[in-house]
Amino acid sequence: xxxIICCGLxxxxxxxxxxxxxxxxxxxxxxxxxxxxxxxxxARRIVDGLLAKDVREYPxxxxxxxxxxxxxxxxxxxxxxxxxxxxxxxxxxxxxTDVVVLCEGxxxxxxxxxxxxxxxxxxxxxxxxxxxxxxxxxxxxxxxxIALGDDVTTVLMATLPQDELExxxxxxxxxxxxxxxxxxxxxxxxxxxxxxxxxxxxxxxxTMPAQRVARLRDAGDECPYFAIVLVHGRGRRIxxxx
Amino acid sequence: xxxIICCGLxxxxxxxxxxxxxxxxxxxxxxxxxxxxxxxxxARRIVDGLLAKDVREYPxxxxxxxxxxxxxxxxxxxxxxxxxxxxxxxxxxxxxTDVVVLCEGxxxxxxxxxxxxxxxxxxxxxxxxxxxxxxxxxxxxxxxxIALGDDVTTVLMATLPQDELExxxxxxxxxxxxxxxxxxxxxxxxxxxxxxxxxxxxxxxxTMPAQRVARLRDAGDECPYFAIVLVHGRGRRIxxxx
Numbered sequence: 001x002x003x004i005i006c007c008g009l010x011x012x013x014x015x016x017x018x019x020x021x022x023x024x025x026x027x028x029x030x031x032x033x034x035x036x037x038x039x040x041x042x043a044r045r046i047v048d049g050l051l052a053k054d055v056r057e058y059p060x061x062x063x064x065x066x067x068x069x070x071x072x073x074x075x076x077x078x079x080x081x082x083x084x085x086x087x088x089x090x091x092x093x094x095x096x097t098d099v100v101v102l103c104e105g106x107x108x109x110x111x112x113x114x115x116x117x118x119x120x121x122x123x124x125x126x127x128x129x130x131x132x133x134x135x136x137x138x139x140x141x142x143x144x145x146i147a148l149g150d151d152v153t154t155v156l157m158a159t160l161p162q163d164e165l166e167x168x169x170x171x172x173x174x175x176x177x178x179x180x181x182x183x184x185x186x187x188x189x190x191x192x193x194x195x196x197x198x199x200x201x202x203x204x205x206x207t208m209p210a211q212r213v214a215r216l217r218d219a220g221d222e223c224p225y226f227a228i229v230l231v232h233g234r235g236r237r238i239x240x241x242x
Numbered sequence: 243x244x245x246i247i248c249c250g251l252x253x254x255x256x257x258x259x260x261x262x263x264x265x266x267x268x269x270x271x272x273x274x275x276x277x278x279x280x281x282x283x284x285a286r287r288i289v290d291g292l293l294a295k296d297v298r299e300y301p302x303x304x305x306x307x308x309x310x311x312x313x314x315x316x317x318x319x320x321x322x323x324x325x326x327x328x329x330x331x332x333x334x335x336x337x338x339t340d341v342v343v344l345c346e347g348x349x350x351x352x353x354x355x356x357x358x359x360x361x362x363x364x365x366x367x368x369x370x371x372x373x374x375x376x377x378x379x380x381x382x383x384x385x386x387x388i389a390l391g392d393d394v395t396t397v398l399m400a401t402l403p404q405d406e407l408e409x410x411x412x413x414x415x416x417x418x419x420x421x422x423x424x425x426x427x428x429x430x431x432x433x434x435x436x437x438x439x440x441x442x443x444x445x446x447x448x449t450m451p452a453q454r455v456a457r458l459r460d461a462g463d464e465c466p467y468f469a470i471v472l473v474h475g476r477g478r479r480i481x482x483x484x
Binding site: 083207 | 252257258259315350353369370373382386387388390392393396399401402477
């Protein structure tokens with residue numbers, strides 16, 4: 001019997017993968033990874049140059065991403081079928097070999113692999129290797145502490161309604177807003193109402209070659225799905241003149 | 243001129259350091275690290291077996307940790323002097339050599355190195371290498387997604403007053419509560435009032451040899467400072483029978 005080894009790949013720079021994930025990726029004979037239909041896929045791109053020449057690849061192309069609303073029954077049905085089919089394929093493969101599944105960031109933190117994990121648990125041996133979450137790569141590019149002392153840090157999905165975003169933005173010191181993409185204008189409005197726009201940063205493709213870091217107030221209204229908005233905490237500093 | 247290279251070491255298992263941090267630690271000729279007075283230090287322990295034989299070590303022993311209240315003037319003054327002195331020493335060292343500073347977790351996420359960073363910025367070249375935060379290592383040990391879909395995730399310090407803890411516990415899906423230690427009883431009371439004790443896990447020394455994972459309701463009232471309490475989110479799953 002083989003195992004399913006889910007490797008957290010970290011934020012994008014292959015040098016930020018863990019030593020263990022790097023070893024598993026280089027040794028892999030079978031790799032599977034999610035990607036948008038007809039695209040190369042971010043996870044696959046991260047491991048360019050690490051995979052063995054004769055590795056067998058299993059791209060798992062999402063049937064939909066943002067073409068239909070994520071809260072519609074059609075979306076749920078299409079995705080459920082997709083995860084069912086791939087869980088079955090990976091379980092079959094794992095009868096005879098190890099399969100490395102590539103996952104951006106950390107698999108347990110908002111990772112799509114969890115939909116396969118729920119379907120595979122108990123059927124096949126699964127190993128999950130932690131990764132540096134994408135948000136960590138993003139806040140490292142800004143070069144100041146995201147949180148210190150007793151700061152409260154809140155991670156929000158930009159898909160939430162504007163009033164919920166506002167409420168959390170008021171109640172937290174540090175903020176991380178993920179899945180911005182087409183929700184950027186709403187995030188900006190919520191930050192304005194919460195009085196925090198001037199503190200906000202927009203980081204696109206953090207730690208990757210095409211990385212962009214800007215004050216959100218100076219950025220346009222377009223950004224990729226994986227862009228992250230950051231507001232730094234104001235926690236207890238220990239000043240020299242204390 | 244040398245550089246200060248702050249290496250995020252991740253949650254504790256040296257195999258979970260990034261490829262880049264691993265390379266810098268192995269190549270280091272001078273390493274500095276924080277530790278409790280008269281103790282070996284967790285950061286130093288993580289790199290056992292990776293350091294060169296003739297490496298020069300600079301243990302930075304905190305003058306106080308929990309002996310006096312962190313919000314007292316004495317605490318602030320002692321710590322400020324400590325960071326001032328070490329910033330000066332590291333700046334002097336970096337005139338002639340690279341110095342690797344070891345930091346548990348991710349340096350920008352509640353990391354003590356930030357107090358040196360604030361003092362060294364602009365004086366000396368600083369490179370910070372992202373790491374897997376301790377909380378990520380902890381939630382990976384439980385083996386279920388900490389957050390999915392549009393879950394809100396909130397990171398709290400157990401040093402906050404109980405009513406503030408309660409308010410955030412009510413308003414978030416997933417919860418991470420750090421710096422528990424002697425605050426564990428207060429955290430437990432807040433979780434009871436917020437109606438979330440039964441969902442909570444206590445993870446001590448996640449990913450390290452002495453790791454302990456337990457339901458918080460079954461745990462005692464004593465735990466180490468670096469124990470983390472986790473409550474998993476209940477975000478949008480994509481069910482097979484949707």
